[in-house]
Amino acid sequence: MATPSSSFWNTASREAMKSGVLLAKLYCFLHVTTNYLGFMAYAYGPSMTPTLHPSGNVLLAERISKRYQKPSRGDIVVIRSPENPNKTPIKRVIGIEGDCISFVIDSRKSDESQTIVVPKGHVFVQGDYTHNSRDSRNFGTVPYGLIQGRVLWRRRNGIYTKLSELSILCGAEVAFLGYSCSGKPYTFGSPSFQAVAERFLNGEASSSSSSSLQRSVMNAHQQAKIQELCKVYNRLVEEITVEEVKLKKTAALAEMMPMNEDAWWKVDPNDVKDREEVKKMMEKHQELYEKLCEEAASRIKRGHDENNNK
Structure with missing residues (x-):
């Protein structure tokens, strides 16, 4: 007949054996995983x-x-x-x-x-x-x-990686402050949160070489934009000047042409009673219209040729 003490030790030994086997299996699993996988x-x-x-x-x-x-x-x-x-x-x-x-x-x-x-x-x-x-x-x-x-x-x-990349790649001084739901503060600073915060509160201007480089790059970019706009402006002024010269030539040519007040094209066809005369006037109007169209087309073509030659 087994005594209570012997039963207790038997149960404890079985439990210890099970725990030992489990630990051995876990150790083998970890050993195989970390050394081979x-x-x-x-x-x-x-x-x-x-x-x-x-x-x-x-x-x-x-x-x-x-x-x-x-x-x-x-x-x-x-x-x-x-x-x-x-x-x-x-x-x-x-x-x-x-x-x-x-x-x-x-x-x-x-x-x-x-x-x-x-x-x-x-x-x-x-x-x-x-x-x-x-x-x-x-x-x-x-x-x-x-x-x-x-x-x-x-x-x-997450955000700490992005802040670090910004600080290193751009040469910027960065400070970040955040609070968790429980009120615990989290900070990030480059070179340090305190240094950047003091610089911000004191209103100190940037004197680092990276800031100077950034300003010089921005100035160069602005100068390039200004030069490009100046070129566009000068080109537009030249085009306007050419058009003004053409208009002056056309006006001068029109003034040089003799103007006969009794010209046939000034007569209103409704005032002419003779049908044969009206018919002749209409034919002359048609011929004048065709000549004007041809002259306009030739002048437009000459204008395109001059622009292409430039």
Whole structure:
């Protein structure tokens, strides 16, 4: 007959066995998934701006493709750093084996450049924000064996990503302030929220080189528009002057023609009683109409020819 204490220990041992088996299965599943299928990675820092936000991004990387195909240009990969195996930086593949890569060694110090050929079984990686990235320009090409996975998906940070892109790509100082439903404030600033807010409150004018560049670009654009409008205005003035000259010539020619007050075309046909005379007058009117049409057509043609010759 089993005692209560022995029954308790038997039940506890069975439960512990079940929990142990479940934990072992979970560990095996996680081991297989992270080492052979894919894993989650966390990226932070400015080296991949604006693709990744410097305050941090959650990424999903897969390990399957590296077993069956070589990396391609433009892939974002997770690598094990050749300088420090404990670090796993995230960079973009710029060159593959056989590519000739030219790059500036350190743009912050000098314009010295270097050209290398990516050896077989290696890739050349680089951060999207080249002014603040430690990559193959510093530690050389990366062998395939140090590539941990290729990034498939990244969690986007929405408005913070857009603000960071605006700040970096346009050289603008940006400040953003928002409140959650519970009243918790969220801020973003470049270079800092406090600096931009103080500058706005104090009404300080921009003195940075980027602002000067923007003003010079705007002035150049305005000058180009003004010159274009001046050309259009001068062309219109020339056309008006030509038309005025033509009108003056026509008026002078009309004044030179003798005007006979008793001309037949001034006589009202209704005043003529003789039908034969009326018939002759109508024929003369028809001939005059045809001559006027021919003269008008010839003058229009001459005007088009003169414009085309210009």
